[in-house]
Amino acid sequence: MATATYTGTEKPNYLNWKTSVASWLLTYDHKRIAILYLVSISVFFLMGGLAAALIRMELATPRGDLLTSDIYNKMFTTHGVIMIFLFLIPSIPAVFGNFLLPLMIGARDVAFPRLNLLSWYFFMAGALMVLIALFRGGIDTGWTFYTPYSSSFAKGEVSLAIVGVFLAGFASIFTGINFLVTIHKMRAPGMTWFRLPLFVWAMYATSLIQVLGTPVVAITLLLVAVERTFRIGIFDPNLGGDPILYQHLFWFYSHPAVYIMILPAMGVISEVISAFSKRRVFGYHFVAFSSLAIAIIGFLVWGHHMFSTGQSMYAGIVFSFLTWIVAIPSAIKTFNWMATIWKGRVHWDTPMLYALGFMGLFVIGGLTGLHLAAMATNVHLTDTYFIVAHFHYVMVGGAIMGYLAALHFWWPKMTGRMYPEGWGKLAAMLVFVGFNLTFFPQFILGYMGMPRRYHSYPEEWAVLNVLSTAGSSVLGLGYLLPVIYLTWSLKYGKVVTERNPWGARGLEWELVDPVPDPHNFERTPIVTRPAYDYGHPEEPTGFVPKPRPVVVGGKDG
Amino acid sequence: MSVKELEKTATLEHATDGHHHGDGILGEQFETMEQQNTSYLIGMWAFIVQEVLFFGAIFAAYAIYRFKYVMEFTLAHHELSVPIGTLNTFVLLFSSYTMARAVRAAMQNRHKRQAFYLFLTFIFAGVFMVNKYFEYSAKFEHHLFPGGDYDAHSVVHHAQEKGELRVVEENGREFYELGKTRDGQFTAFTKVTPEEFEQRTRLFFGFYFVMTGLHGLHVLIGMIIIGVLIGRAWIDHLKNKPIADFMPVEMTGLYWHLVDIVWIFLFPLLYLIGR
Numbered sequence: 001m002a003t004a005t006y007t008g009t010e011k012p013n014y015l016n017w018k019t020s021v022a023s024w025l026l027t028y029d030h031k032r033i034a035i036l037y038l039v040s041i042s043v044f045f046l047m048g049g050l051a052a053a054l055i056r057m058e059l060a061t062p063r064g065d066l067l068t069s070d071i072y073n074k075m076f077t078t079h080g081v082i083m084i085f086l087f088l089i090p091s092i093p094a095v096f097g098n099f100l101l102p103l104m105i106g107a108r109d110v111a112f113p114r115l116n117l118l119s120w121y122f123f124m125a126g127a128l129m130v131l132i133a134l135f136r137g138g139i140d141t142g143w144t145f146y147t148p149y150s151s152s153f154a155k156g157e158v159s160l161a162i163v164g165v166f167l168a169g170f171a172s173i174f175t176g177i178n179f180l181v182t183i184h185k186m187r188a189p190g191m192t193w194f195r196l197p198l199f200v201w202a203m204y205a206t207s208l209i210q211v212l213g214t215p216v217v218a219i220t221l222l223l224v225a226v227e228r229t230f231r232i233g234i235f236d237p238n239l240g241g242d243p244i245l246y247q248h249l250f251w252f253y254s255h256p257a258v259y260i261m262i263l264p265a266m267g268v269i270s271e272v273i274s275a276f277s278k279r280r281v282f283g284y285h286f287v288a289f290s291s292l293a294i295a296i297i298g299f300l301v302w303g304h305h306m307f308s309t310g311q312s313m314y315a316g317i318v319f320s321f322l323t324w325i326v327a328i329p330s331a332i333k334t335f336n337w338m339a340t341i342w343k344g345r346v347h348w349d350t351p352m353l354y355a356l357g358f359m360g361l362f363v364i365g366g367l368t369g370l371h372l373a374a375m376a377t378n379v380h381l382t383d384t385y386f387i388v389a390h391f392h393y394v395m396v397g398g399a400i401m402g403y404l405a406a407l408h409f410w411w412p413k414m415t416g417r418m419y420p421e422g423w424g425k426l427a428a429m430l431v432f433v434g435f436n437l438t439f440f441p442q443f444i445l446g447y448m449g450m451p452r453r454y455h456s457y458p459e460e461w462a463v464l465n466v467l468s469t470a471g472s473s474v475l476g477l478g479y480l481l482p483v484i485y486l487t488w489s490l491k492y493g494k495v496v497t498e499r500n501p502w503g504a505r506g507l508e509w510e511l512v513d514p515v516p517d518p519h520n521f522e523r524t525p526i527v528t529r530p531a532y533d534y535g536h537p538e539e540p541t542g543f544v545p546k547p548r549p550v551v552v553g554g555k556d557g
Numbered sequence: 558m559s560v561k562e563l564e565k566t567a568t569l570e571h572a573t574d575g576h577h578h579g580d581g582i583l584g585e586q587f588e589t590m591e592q593q594n595t596s597y598l599i600g601m602w603a604f605i606v607q608e609v610l611f612f613g614a615i616f617a618a619y620a621i622y623r624f625k626y627v628m629e630f631t632l633a634h635h636e637l638s639v640p641i642g643t644l645n646t647f648v649l650l651f652s653s654y655t656m657a658r659a660v661r662a663a664m665q666n667r668h669k670r671q672a673f674y675l676f677l678t679f680i681f682a683g684v685f686m687v688n689k690y691f692e693y694s695a696k697f698e699h700h701l702f703p704g705g706d707y708d709a710h711s712v713v714h715h716a717q718e719k720g721e722l723r724v725v726e727e728n729g730r731e732f733y734e735l736g737k738t739r740d741g742q743f744t745a746f747t748k749v750t751p752e753e754f755e756q757r758t759r760l761f762f763g764f765y766f767v768m769t770g771l772h773g774l775h776v777l778i779g780m781i782i783i784g785v786l787i788g789r790a791w792i793d794h795l796k797n798k799p800i801a802d803f804m805p806v807e808m809t810g811l812y813w814h815l816v817d818i819v820w821i822f823l824f825p826l827l828y829l830i831g832r
Contacts, residue, residue, distance in 0.1 A: 017691070080601065102586075107586060108585060108586045109585070109586035111586065111587075111596045111600065112584070112596075113584075113598060115600075137614040141602070165640055173607055176603075177600055177607070178600075179597045179602055180599070180600075181596050181600045181603065183711070184596075184599055185592055185595060185596040185599065186586070186587075186592075186596070211603055211607050211666065212606065212607075213610075214607075215607045215608070215610040215611035216610055216611070216613070216614040218611060219611050219614045219615050220614060222767075223618070223767070227763075227766055228708075230703050230704055230763060231703070231759075232759060232760055232763030233756050233757075233759070233760050233763075234618065234622075234760065234763065234764075239756050239759075239760075240626070240756040240760055241758050242622075242625075242755065245618060245621060247616070249614055249617075252614075291673060295586050430793050442684060519585075524588070
């Protein structure tokens with residue numbers, strides 16, 4: 001292990017107390033693991049974004065001129081696989097969950113630090129396999145790996161990509177197990193369940209899905225790889241199998257996976273909205289339980305992906321009904337956020353802009369989900385651009401807006417530097433405008449019947465597609481700006497000297513230092529107040545510090 | 558709760574629990590041994606839940622095809638060796654018993670006893686794998702491994718001998734009638750082409766190899782962990798350590814019982830249900 005290289009005069013923090021490469025790659029510190037995840041998924045996000053840019057460029061003209069249909073298939077597969085499995089699934093849980101969970105509940109680390117590091121290695125090994133598969137000729141199955149495309153027709157390195165996703169899935173399971181135990185067992189004295197920040201509740205619900213859902217998709221993908229290798233007809237109808245079974249098993253995970261992406265974002269929004277409205281989240285208990293409700297009901301709705309694939313109509317009716325039920329906890333959250341802002345002292349900083357953007361886009365994404373959940377309209381809209389627009393409103397407009405809100409909100413805590421506020425606001429506006437310009441026309445295109453996954457289309461859809469492509473360039477710029485100015489701010493950003501630049505509540509803001517110490521808390525905090533206790537401006541700390549006698553030297557200490 | 562009471566619950570065992578501290582048994586992130594142990598337990602149970610869903614999906618897929626191709630699967634069932642399966646079931650059950658004894662010994666800090674029972678568990682696991690090896694070899698020999706040279710002939714042959722399959726010809730094409738012979742009278746339940754029969758029995762053996770293979774992989778992983786634990790227990794014994802952390806053994810025990818119970822479901826579903 002590296003020796004301490006810190007030589008400065010100020011107090012060392014988790015970033016600079018050791019600087020060797022080994023001290024990063026072998027760290028058990030949840031904060032450093034979060035940074036490892038942050039750097040890796042940022043790279044993957046840019047790669048997935050590049051594929052999206054190529055897709056939109058191709059669709060700028062009706063004829064398929066830039067990419068052949070084959071390459072186009074590979075591009076949207078690349079985009080989907082990278083964005084879902086290598087970016088969105090780990091995004092908020094693995095970066096902000098890792099960084100914040102122990103800080104928020106007053107713990108020195110997650111329950112299983114070594115498992116935490118192992119999860120990152122699993123993730124990177126999986127990502128490497130996926131990338132090798134994509135670069136060695138690519139795969140053209142779509143991110144869903146639907147059989148029999150993936151089992152009998154696809155020629156590329158599908159098995160390798162599948163094993164990669166399998167490994168990344170176990171990384172996600174490890175994170176989920178770790179967080180479940182951490183939330184159950186590692187809370188500081190006085191940090192009762194109903195004093196937990198809502199982000200922690202959201203992470204709890206997310207972890208449940210990760211632990212219960214991911215193994216199912218893991219074994220399913222493994223079976224596809226087995227089918228490809230040994231020609232066993234598990235899913236291929238030509239070999240006696242049933243492709244609908246694949247879809248059942250796949251969506252049993254992959255629909256809840258949508259909630260793995262959106263629930264943590266909802267948790268972030270609860271934090272940000274209350275911090276920038278200076279009010280306790282309205283209806284705390286309802287927001288907390290709505291996270292659990294979404295996680296549980298989310299497991300019972302997977303069949304709505306298969307209304308038009310030969311599933312029994314009666315099953316369809318049940319799935320349709322249950323899907324509508326999910327709208328209720330989602331609406332509870334949205335209304336409670338609005339009620340939180342109402343009569344609050346609203347501060348228009350960048351994280352708040354993203355949070356407000358999230359609310360608008362999530363409402364559109366969620367309500368169009370109801371169009372798709374109704375069986376009659378689903379027949380017309382399924383596999384059109386309406387679906388594409390719908391899930392991008394939820395995943396990009398929802399999850400990534402939440403991710404960016406979190407990134408800006410906790411950036412001073414993570415790096416000790418402030419991002420440039422003006423550029424931040426500009427980027428937030430660009431993202432919002434660019435996003436709507438990109439994806440709103442796709443609702444209309446889908447309603448008009450434009451199918452997804454084709455590289456050419458009739459002339460009459462050209463205007464809306466050009467609009468969408470134009471919007472995507474604005475959106476791309478909006479995403480590129482934070483990459484640039486956040487990187488810039490690492491060296492040139494304003495140094496944060498106060499521990500709580502936003503005046504927010506929560507243990508992570510009440511640490512002694514602006515940037516956390518490697519051991520988080522010098523003293524184990526004792527919590528005496530509920531979360532979001534904004535009523536007492538004269539006493540910002542809400543906890544009684546307790547002397548911590550000895551710092552025990554661990555493996556990384 | 559008042560702050561006073563909370564102070565009590567926050568008592569740091571680092572300071573009070575001398576010998577634990579020196580051994581590095583208590584992880585840096587934990588306050589008390591009790592917190593650490595229950596954390597490990599909850600974590601292990603969460604992992605077991607994960608495993609149940611992992612195996613659950615493939616059990617579900619198997620159930621669907623067994624229902625769909627019930628005759629073909631039944632005939633393919635008959636190729637599996639019930640004596641070896643039964644033997645392995647008892648071997649695993651005994652290994653669970655010795656594992657439970659090892660956990661007990663670990664809790665009592667009787668290191669030698671613990672190493673002994675872990676060793677027995679290891680041996681039983683080894684016997685299981687050796688049996689599995691012979692079982693698999695026999696399947697390979699009869700071309701029942703669903704690879705390149707898969708061949709359903711031995712299934713057809715045995716089924717014909719038992720009067721459960723009859724080859725018929727219609728319009729110059731060959732078909733298999735699958736059914737039962739009672740009092741010398743053959744009743745056909747279903748009629749399939751030889752290709753379909755081949756595909757579906759191949760599917761059965763596909764499930765057989767994937768399910769028992771994944772289970773075998775779990776046994777192997779368990780053997781590695783148990784091997785490490787034997788070494789640790791033996792070192793503790795030689796060093797005459799008064800107290801050692803029993804949680805690794807406890808957790809491995811949970812894992813081992815899971816592996817056992819998966820087999821308890823595999824055995825009837827694959828070996829017995831067609832009889």
